[in-house]
Amino acid sequence: MKDKNKTKDQPINEVGKLRQIVELTKLKTDRKKSEEMLLKQSLILDQSHDSIIATDLDGYVTSWNKGAERMFSYSAEEALGRHISFIYPEDQHELLKHEIIAPLKKKGEHKAEVRLRRKSGEEFHAVLLLTLLRDENDKVIGMVGSSMDITERKRAEEVLRESEERFRLIAETITEAFWIADIPIERMFYVSSGYERIWRRTCKSLYENPRSFLDAVHPEDRERIFANLALEKTGQPFDHEYRIVWPDGSIRWIWDRGFPVRDKNGQVTRYVGIARDITERKLVEQQLKRTSDALARSNAELRQFAFGVAHDLLNPLNIIAGCIYLFKQRYKGKMGVQFDNLLEYSINEFNKIKGFVQDLLAYAKIETTSQDFDSVDFSSVVDEAVNNLQQDIKESGAAVTYDNLPVVIADKIQMIRLFQNLISNAIKYCGKKSPKINISAEWKENEWFFSVQDNGIGIEAKNFERIFTMFQRVDDTSGHPGAGIGLAICKKIVECHGGRIWVESEPEKGSTFYFTMPSEGNKT
Numbered sequence: 001m002k003d004k005n006k007t008k009d010q011p012i013n014e015v016g017k018l019r020q021i022v023e024l025t026k027l028k029t030d031r032k033k034s035e036e037m038l039l040k041q042s043l044i045l046d047q048s049h050d051s052i053i054a055t056d057l058d059g060y061v062t063s064w065n066k067g068a069e070r071m072f073s074y075s076a077e078e079a080l081g082r083h084i085s086f087i088y089p090e091d092q093h094e095l096l097k098h099e100i101i102a103p104l105k106k107k108g109e110h111k112a113e114v115r116l117r118r119k120s121g122e123e124f125h126a127v128l129l130l131t132l133l134r135d136e137n138d139k140v141i142g143m144v145g146s147s148m149d150i151t152e153r154k155r156a157e158e159v160l161r162e163s164e165e166r167f168r169l170i171a172e173t174i175t176e177a178f179w180i181a182d183i184p185i186e187r188m189f190y191v192s193s194g195y196e197r198i199w200r201r202t203c204k205s206l207y208e209n210p211r212s213f214l215d216a217v218h219p220e221d222r223e224r225i226f227a228n229l230a231l232e233k234t235g236q237p238f239d240h241e242y243r244i245v246w247p248d249g250s251i252r253w254i255w256d257r258g259f260p261v262r263d264k265n266g267q268v269t270r271y272v273g274i275a276r277d278i279t280e281r282k283l284v285e286q287q288l289k290r291t292s293d294a295l296a297r298s299n300a301e302l303r304q305f306a307f308g309v310a311h312d313l314l315n316p317l318n319i320i321a322g323c324i325y326l327f328k329q330r331y332k333g334k335m336g337v338q339f340d341n342l343l344e345y346s347i348n349e350f351n352k353i354k355g356f357v358q359d360l361l362a363y364a365k366i367e368t369t370s371q372d373f374d375s376v377d378f379s380s381v382v383d384e385a386v387n388n389l390q391q392d393i394k395e396s397g398a399a400v401t402y403d404n405l406p407v408v409i410a411d412k413i414q415m416i417r418l419f420q421n422l423i424s425n426a427i428k429y430c431g432k433k434s435p436k437i438n439i440s441a442e443w444k445e446n447e448w449f450f451s452v453q454d455n456g457i458g459i460e461a462k463n464f465e466r467i468f469t470m471f472q473r474v475d476d477t478s479g480h481p482g483a484g485i486g487l488a489i490c491k492k493i494v495e496c497h498g499g500r501i502w503v504e505s506e507p508e509k510g511s512t513f514y515f516t517m518p519s520e521g522n523k524t
Contacts (some may be wrong), residue, residue, distance in 0.1 A: 055144075064076040084096070124151040126151075130145040133154070324343070399436050413495045419439070429456045502515075
């Protein structure tokens with residue numbers, strides 16, 4: 001008989017055993033030889049792990065091997081003579097009759113996947129291989145079948161099916177285009193519907209020609225993308241942005257990322273990737289850049305204006321200063337007390353205006369760039385700042401100390417001005433105490449943290465941000481002249497160096513001003 005039902009997934013040995021059973025019925029040798037052959041065949045079948053069961057034409061069990069005992073937990077004595085339906089769940093009885101026995105009788109052989117039931121009532125999935133039994137006259141006398149438990153396989157298939165369903169659900173509902181392709185992207189294994197939304201082209205076109213997505217790439221970006229594709233053949237991840245052109249001529253920005261998938265030997269077998277439309281983000285970035293450029297131009301113009309105004313004011317202020325001092329030299333003590341008081345008041349107010357203009361000019365001049373940076377010994381910087389403040393320090397009785405300070409890549413002139421302003425500020429707001437100021441530095445988180453600590457009157461928390469703003473003075477009753485520009489200058493100097501500045505303080509407990517200096521090669 002031709003093995004027309006034998007396929008690559010069939011257990012060939014079991015089909016052969018069924019054939020042997022059929023052939024036993026055709027033996028025309030003597031009874032003794034038949035009995036010997038039957039005994040030999042029974043021993044072979046009993047050694048099989050799979051269940052092999054024979055029935056008559058009405059479906060009653062005539063043979064029940066050891067494999068059947070192990071699989072169903074029924075002994076041969078319990079099974080022989082019973083209708084084969086007892087190993088099928090009740091909802092499978094119609095299937096047994098119409099989709100297993102009927103096709104078997106019609107074709108002579110049959111294969112099916114079914115649910116079976118053990119003695120305990122537990123159900124499991126199995127593959128049946130069935131054939132008809134014939135006697136020496138080729139008359140059908142019964143049926144024989146082998147069943148193989150495939151429960152684990154079915155569970156794995158179900159897990160795989162559920163996993164695939166979840167994957168497709170996610171892939172098809174996300175707005176991005178998810179794709180899986182081979183290394184040179186010449187074969188597309190999968191692409192989600194997001195491709196159609198982003199490219200305005202069909203997924204079918206991409207399956208037919210995986211590189212057809214390149215047709216939409218903007219001409220100015222195409223050469224760069226081809227270069228990236230060449231690099232992908234090396235099995236490296238990629239991450240790039242480029243523009244595509246929609247059929248209606250609209251230009252969209254794409255962010256495309258891909259990652260290699262490797263086999264157990266480390267060889268790249270395919271790429272998985274995701275592409276996202278980032279046009280809106282790009283538009284925002286472009287608008288921010290335009291705004292930033294406009295702001296930079298405005299700041300530059302404002303700085304130039306402030307510099308020009310301050311510079312132009314100095315000359316007439318110097319003339320006025322000469323006149324005031326001339327009046328003082330010639331007429332003080334000669335025009336009465338009221339005149340002397342008015343003269344002194346005018347001199348004080350003039351000094352305030354001149355200080356304001358000088359501070360404004362200093363602020364406008366801050367234009368630190370990396371070209372101004374050099375190795376700066378901060379100990380010498382503090383020494384110079386202290387030397388510039390000798391008169392204020394002497395009059396206030398201030399004590400300025402510092403720990404071991406580092407050498408930092410910075411603009412030395414700006415650093416002197418920074419420390420001079422911070423020390424001067426500490427002296428101004430010391431209250432009735434003798435100022436004690438300590439400067440220290442600590443390297444952490446890849447940058448230098450500097451601190452300038454004083455024992456002054458302190459600052460309320462609500463004013464921590466305000467004091468770094470132009471023309472803001474928290475304590476106008478200190479008696480010290482100033483326009484509230486000193487700490488704003490400090491803030492601008494630190495920010496020009498890529499750092500940040502802040503204060504920690506409590507009223508009557510002093511203040512500590514902190515600033516950072518992040519820069520390459522600064523840990524010295």
